[in-house]
Amino acid sequence: MNKVLTAVDTSGSFRIYVTITTQLVEKARKIHSTTPLATACLGRVLTGAGLMGLMLKNESDKLTVIFKGDGPARQILVTADGQGKVKGYIANPDVELPLKENGKLDVGGAVGIGELTVIKDLGLKEPYVGTIALVSGEIAEDLTAYYYISEQQNTAISLGVKIERDMSTACAGGIFIQLLPEASEEAVDALESMIKEMEPVTTLIDRVEEEMPEADDEKKVRRLTEMIFSGMPQDFLPETLSVKELAWECDCSEERLEKILMTIGKSDLEEIIREDGEAELVCQFCLKKYRFDKAHLERILDSIK
Numbered sequence: 085m086n087k088v089l090t091a092v093d094t095s096g097s098f099r100i101y102v103t104i105t106t107q108l109v110e111k112a113r114k115i116h117s118t119t120p121l122a123t124a125c126l127g128r129v130l131t132g133a134g135l136m137g138l139m140l141k142n143e144s145d146k147l148t149v150i151f152k153g154d155g156p157a158r159q160i161l162v163t164a165d166g167q168g169k170v171k172g173y174i175a176n177p178d179v180e181l182p183l184k185e186n187g188k189l190d191v192g193g194a195v196g197i198g199e200l201t202v203i204k205d206l207g208l209k210e211p212y213v214g215t216i217a218l219v220s221g222e223i224a225e226d227l228t229a230y231y232y233i234s235e236q237q238n239t240a241i242s243l244g245v246k247i248e249r250d251m252s253t254a255c256a257g258g259i260f261i262q263l264l265p266e267a268s269e270e271a272v273d274a275l276e277s278m279i280k281e282m283e284p285v286t287t288l289i290d291r292v293e294e295e296m297p298e299a300d301d302e303k304k305v306r307r308l309t310e311m312i313f314s315g316m317p318q319d320f321l322p323e324t325l326s327v328k329e330l331a332w333e334c335d336c337s338e339e340r341l342e343k344i345l346m347t348i349g350k351s352d353l354e355e356i357i358r359e360d361g362e363a364e365l366v367c368q369f370c371l372k373k374y375r376f377d378k379a380h381l382e383r384i385l386d387s388i389k
Contacts, residue, residue, distance in 0.1 A: 086330040087305040091320035097271030101260040102309045105131045110253035111332045118177040120247040124189045126174045127245035128223040131258040134330040137164025148203040155196025169333040171369040195221030238263040244286035255289040334370035341365045341374045
């Protein structure tokens with residue numbers, strides 16, 4: 085499983101979320117048959133949204149993160165909840181662009197100029213919706229800007245996906261560091277210095293894998309956290325330290341797809357029955373196909389009437 089370590093430092097200045105999501109990203113890659121660039125785009129959003137879901141107050145709370153730009157990726161949509169369940173898709177899983185000058189995948193170019201929207205369903209009458217203009221399309225920078233602009237929360241975010249030569253996911257992970265209201269100047273200064281010098285998250289995960297290849301996922305994410313914060317003057321409060329899980333889970337069902345057919349309206353459904361005699365719907369998240377024969381469509385039509 086994909087483990088997430090959360091903790092608050094001993095000075096009460098900041099909270100951390102650290103995760104290794106290699107398995108989660110690889111599962112998404114296999115489902116959507118993504119190119120390396122599409123895997124990097126979708127994998128970063130899956131990791132970021134997954135951590136954001138764990139920040140929700142209740143396990144039943146849900147959020148949706150949507151990156152919509154004018155780049156060839158077009159749209160990346162991920163949903164997550166307070167239990168660590170994540171699913172998502174990229175509109176163009178075949179997106180390809182030349183590598184950037186530094187040899188990295190051009191995630192920003194794939195996303196382009198556009199908007200980031202975060203929708204939070206907290207069980208209230210109306211969901212909370214926050215939208216900002218994309219800063220760079222590089223995912224982590226845009227999520228950092230979202231927290232600062234929409235939630236007035238100072239957050240440092242690092243997300244990464246490394247691809248193997250065979251196009252599989254070599255490693256993936258992410259780090260969220262959020263300042264708390266009573267943050268001390270000493271802690272803020274130490275964090276700024278640490279973040280400035282910090283290596284890419286995939287480089288650190290690679291180092292963990294080389295150091296302890298046979299260790300379980302929890303030990304690896306704990307070791308990753310040690311590597312990141314080893315130079316900080318603060319430690320973490322033991323009572324705040326916990327390990328949670330992120331997992332791909334699609335909750336699509338025939339009943340959910342029936343509701344979609346109901347929304348198209350009586351006349352359109354009658355036309356499908358008359359001209360095609362059946363309908364096939366595909367879940368955008370897991371690509372599972374649902375077939376509705378004529379008798380089934382007629383039952384749905386009767387329920388609308």
